[in-house]
Amino acid sequence: MINLPTLRQWRYLVALAEIRHFGKAAEACLVTQSTLSAGIQELETQLGAALVDRTKRKVVLTPLGEDLAARARELLREAEEMVLLARAAAAPLTGPLRLGVIPTISPFLLPRVLPALRRRFPDLRLFLREDLTARLVDLLLAGKLDLLLIALPYEGGAIDTLPLFDDAFALACRSDHVLAKQAGPVRLGDLADTQLLLLEDGHCLRDHALAACRLPPSPRRDGFAATSLHTLVQMVDSGLGVTLLPQLALAAGILRGTDVVTRPLAGDGGGRTAPARQIGLAWRRGTQRADEFRLFGNALHEAMDKTAATQDSTAS
Incomplete structure (x- = not known):
């Protein structure tokens, strides 16, 4: 029988491969450098091969x-999943869950649903990481995140997805803008000659907004870009142009204290719903x-429905 290295030895190698410093790798593993x-050294002796050039x-x-460090990274991830799977069999959604969320969702959805999730799963320890979609997917595939809450579709990476709900876009403009005075939903063609403000490249909301409204990027639209939805709203409030905002942000009160109003967007007339x-x-x-x-997805969806019903009853 082969004398197999321990998971601890593989963890040491992975830490050294990622940090490239014996002292700092030891700190990350909560052991002494020696x-x-x-x-x-024991791992190298056991394998009969040099793994590290020491200078x-x-x-x-x-x-x-x-x-071997790359393979060990996957081995450790699988071992961790086995432990978490055993825990979940006895009591699902207990212990740590590392959730990545994009910034156009996180501040608008999580405050609505986290209290209900905590009540339903009191032993769940939710660790949140906010970042752009591409970086979150990289962290997910590297085993540093367990789950992502993102906008779909997303092409790329060996991931499975579970759609939860649609988040409709609305046109946002100053109250004195010509489109604010237009009767009925704003047609997509009406946006062709407007100064449409969007998030900067890298934010999936930019691509989803353009794709949903079938608006190709153009020099006119690329003149201004924001790093967050809050900045985007301030740009619109300053009269620099119009933008497309998701219902999640609108329901969270992102327009509060501004002179920005919203108008519904029409479909294309061919059976499509609003973008x-x-x-x-x-x-x-x-x-x-x-x-x-x-x-977790079902619980999140139920929490959203309950908060929406509460908001509706309060408004009425």
């Missing part, structure tokens, strides 16, 4: 060390926690 160094200036992994983006969950394809993540 313990980590000895663990790496005074820097840590360099051998080609074999780099290859919208789709909000959903994403996880690594093949994960054994898919059922647990679907349960």
